[in-house]
Amino acid sequence: xxxxxxxxxxxxxxxxxxxxxxxxxxxxxxxxxxxxxxxxxxxxxxxxxxxxxxxxxxxxxxxxxxxxxxxxxxxxxxxxxxxxxxxxxxxxxxxxxxxxxxxxxxxxxxxxxxxxxxxxxxxxxxxxxxxxxxxxxxxxxxxxxxxxxxxxxxxxxxxxxxxxxxxxxxxxxxxxxxxxxxxxxxxxxxxxxxxxxxxxxxxxxxxxxxxxxxxxxxxxxxxxxxxxxxxxxxxxxxxxxxxxxxxxxxxxxxxxxxxxxxxxxxxxxxxxxxxxxxxx
Amino acid sequence: xxxxxxxxxxxxxxxxxxxxxxxxxxxxxxxxxxxxxxxxxxxxxxxxxxxxxxxxxxxxxxxxxxxxxxxxxxxxxxxxxxxxxxxxxxxxxxxxxxxxxxxxxxxxxxxxxxxxxxxxxxxxxxxxxxxxxxxxxxxxxxxxxxxxxxxxxxxxxxxxxxxxxxxxxxxxxxxxxxxxxxxxxxxxxxxxxxxxxxxxxxxxxxxxxxxxxxxxxxxxxxxxxxxxxxxxxxxxxxxxxxxxxxxxxxxxxxxxxxxxxxxxxxxx
Numbered sequence: 001x002x003x004x005x006x007x008x009x010x011x012x013x014x015x016x017x018x019x020x021x022x023x024x025x026x027x028x029x030x031x032x033x034x035x036x037x038x039x040x041x042x043x044x045x046x047x048x049x050x051x052x053x054x055x056x057x058x059x060x061x062x063x064x065x066x067x068x069x070x071x072x073x074x075x076x077x078x079x080x081x082x083x084x085x086x087x088x089x090x091x092x093x094x095x096x097x098x099x100x101x102x103x104x105x106x107x108x109x110x111x112x113x114x115x116x117x118x119x120x121x122x123x124x125x126x127x128x129x130x131x132x133x134x135x136x137x138x139x140x141x142x143x144x145x146x147x148x149x150x151x152x153x154x155x156x157x158x159x160x161x162x163x164x165x166x167x168x169x170x171x172x173x174x175x176x177x178x179x180x181x182x183x184x185x186x187x188x189x190x191x192x193x194x195x196x197x198x199x200x201x202x203x204x205x206x207x208x209x210x211x212x213x214x215x216x217x218x219x220x221x222x223x224x225x226x227x228x229x230x231x232x233x234x235x236x237x238x239x240x241x242x243x244x245x246x247x248x249x250x251x252x253x254x255x256x257x258x259x260x261x262x263x264x265x266x267x268x269x270x271x272x273x274x275x276x277x278x279x280x
Numbered sequence: 281x282x283x284x285x286x287x288x289x290x291x292x293x294x295x296x297x298x299x300x301x302x303x304x305x306x307x308x309x310x311x312x313x314x315x316x317x318x319x320x321x322x323x324x325x326x327x328x329x330x331x332x333x334x335x336x337x338x339x340x341x342x343x344x345x346x347x348x349x350x351x352x353x354x355x356x357x358x359x360x361x362x363x364x365x366x367x368x369x370x371x372x373x374x375x376x377x378x379x380x381x382x383x384x385x386x387x388x389x390x391x392x393x394x395x396x397x398x399x400x401x402x403x404x405x406x407x408x409x410x411x412x413x414x415x416x417x418x419x420x421x422x423x424x425x426x427x428x429x430x431x432x433x434x435x436x437x438x439x440x441x442x443x444x445x446x447x448x449x450x451x452x453x454x455x456x457x458x459x460x461x462x463x464x465x466x467x468x469x470x471x472x473x474x475x476x477x478x479x480x481x482x483x484x485x486x487x488x489x490x491x492x493x494x495x496x497x498x499x500x501x502x503x504x505x506x507x508x509x510x511x512x513x514x515x516x517x518x519x520x521x522x523x524x525x526x527x528x529x530x531x532x533x534x535x536x537x538x539x540x541x542x543x544x545x546x547x548x
Contacts, residue, residue: 061314061363061462061516076364076520089311089465093389097408119385124418126379130372133358138387139409169412179433180412 009238011210012256013246015189016040017238019104022148022187023050029145030054030095032103036071036255038150043069043250044242054084056101062086071255073270073277096136099182102144105137109163110149112204112224114170114185114197116141117163124165134167141168141183152259154190156223159204171202191260193218194235195226203227208235253277282487288454291502293323296478300324300444303352305333307395307474309447309467310510312339312358313365313521315460317448317480319509325350326547335442337391337465340367340513340529347371347539351381357388363514365521370533387415390422390437392466397439399472404436411435445474448510449495450518452481456500457493462516464494471499480506482518 019041023031027050033039042055046068054065059078064086066078095101107116108131118137122128141147147168151158174180187207188195194207205227206218215228238246246256253276257269297320300306306324310316321341324332325348333353336342339361345351347370359369375381393405406425410416411433416424425436447467449458458479460467471477477500484505509515512525532542 058362060520061311061514063463076514089463093392096389119414120376124414127376130359130376132360133356133385134387134413134415135358135360136388136409138411138413138415139389139407141413142408142411166412166414166417172412174412 007238007240007243009211009243010257011191011212012037012260013238013243014210014235015191016044016246016256017242018194018235019148019150019189020044020242021049021236023053025050026052028052028054029100029102030056030065032056032101034104034106035150035152035259036251037152037259038104039069040071040246040250040256044245047245047249048242056092059083063089063092069250071251071253073253073255073273093139096139096143099143099145101140102146102148103136103140104148104150105140105168106150106152107158107163107168109158109160110151110188111160111163111170112226113172113202114188114204115163115166115172116149116168116170116185117165118167119165121164127164134165137168141170141185142180144183146186147183148186149188151188151190154192154218155221159222159224161224171197176202192221198227205229206232208233210235211237253280289456289497289500289503290454290484291478291504293320293504293506296320296502296504297323297327297329299476300327300329300332302329303331303333304329304443305335307442307445307470308334308336308338308341309445309465309470310341310513311337311362311463311465313361313363313367313513313526314465314510315448315462315467315515316341316510316513317446317478317506318344318511318513319506320446320448320478320480320504321345322547325543333442335391335440337388338372339365339369340526343367343369343371343533346375346381347533347536348543351375353382353384355384355386355391357386357391361513363521365513365526366523366530367513367526368530368533370530370535371539374536384419385415386419387413390415390435392469393437394440395442395466395469395473397437398441399469402439404438406434407437408432408434440473442474443476445470445477446480447471447478447495448480448506448515450482450515451485451490452479452500452503453485453487453490453497454503455487456495456497456503457487457490458495458497458500459490459492460494461518468495471495476501478502478504480504480509482507482509482515
């Protein structure tokens with residue numbers, strides 16, 4: 001696929017652009033992202049599609065709203081010049097409860113009905129492995145206007161028939177009978193594809209495939225039976241202006257490459273980023 | 281000397297710890313790797329107080345107490361390091377996998393609301409988060425309530441008043457008025473919820489120096505001056521986390537023998 005009008009891009013870039021376009025032009029909420037691609041998406045969305053988004057970060061132990069983000073390997077702080085304002089934890093939870101907050105969570109497990117697990121693998125009383133815990137997922141998934149998930153390693157260990165612990169609420173009885181009004185899971189964006197949910201039955205459905213990925217790749221790496229429509233399109237390609245912003249302003253060091261890295265190439269990519277950062 | 285200055289809540293760490301008994305409940309302030317009263321936490325471990333019920337937005341604080349076999353039950357909203365410190369909680373992971381500690385995982389906001397209720401002397405605090413999740417399944421003590429004016433089902437988080445509350449701040453005066461330079465998280469609420477409330481501080485400052493208190497002295501029983509007390513975590517702007525020391529802790533906590541050696545060296 002080469003030609004005058006074709007633009008070369010990576011799956012990371014495709015995902016960043018897809019997520020950025022999912023925000024409405026008048027969407028005025030605080031959004032928190034937890035990894036490189038999703039953070040890049042927020043910056044791109046704010047520049048091109050949703051100028052009212054408040055991009056949230058934590059810097060030096062305090063929450064802040066930032067104007068734009070240039071991804072960097074520095075942990076724990078963001079440059080002072082991009083901080084629009086700081087806010088308290090009290091304000092952070094007020095945003096959640098008010099329905100003006102969205103965090104793009106990365107589940108340890110997600111099941112066919114959109115329940116997520118951030119807590120453990122195995123039985124709660126005696127787990128095989130533990131993670132950070134449910135954190136704000138129980139609140140987020142009943143308060144957010146919509147819920148999106150990001151999965152960096154699409155596998156049958158992550159996409160399971162039923163989660164071992166329900167941290168975030170999927171399509172449940174409480175949702176269909178109106179007990180839960182908000183926080184509906186809309187989409188899961190993984191390194192292979194986009195999955196959405198059939199609103200009538202709440203079951204996960206393949207929406208689009210990323211560049212170079214086949215249905216079979218997705219089915220073999222999903223631990224439950226996905227609804228697969230007859231025609232599954234390719235996830236939309238990035239546009240020239242989006243790619244320029246990502247490559248020159250938002251992530252010139254290529255931090256986005258770390259999110260889908262494998263055990264084998266992670267260290268190599270990290271070294272390249274460090275040397276690029278030193279050279280900059 | 282003014283009348284106010286005759287009140288002096290300054291105490292030694294030992295005087296604080298002497299009030300904590302086996303089986304008591306302890307709420308630890310701060311958030312993950314940020315502003316944790318680690319000197320008091322270590323003093324509890326050193327005093328070999330056992331069977332504690334610990335409440336914490338946890339990281340190294342709870343992990344250390346679990347590793348020294350001081351904890352019977354723990355309530356947390358997470359075990360994580362939002363400030364970015366590379367702390368891994370190996371002791372908590374091991375205790376959970378071996379089922380040696382009764383872990384009650386909660387939603388982050390629900391966790392704070394049990395103390396909000398106690399601080400306002402109301403029996404419960406209504407929240408939305410928890411409905412439909414397993415957090416309610418593993419906390420059978422938490423009930424739901426139906427809106428008396430409508431029909432929404434909410435979680436009624438029961439009030440909790442811990443025996444002891446330990447908070448680390450940047451500055452405090454001898455009356456207990458305290459200033460937190462960064463985010464105070466829920467420490468102001470925690471101080472109003474506890475029975476015996478202690479602040480450790482980087483610096484004791486003269487009465488009148490704190491113009492805009494985050495915690496009023498009337499809620500505080502003891503003040504301990506303890507510079508660098510939150511290390512190897514952070515206490516902004518006094519210091520950032522110490523990545524090397526956090527990594528050393530994390531390596532030790534992965535293995536019980538290494539951890540015992542680490543504690544022997546650290547606790548001297």
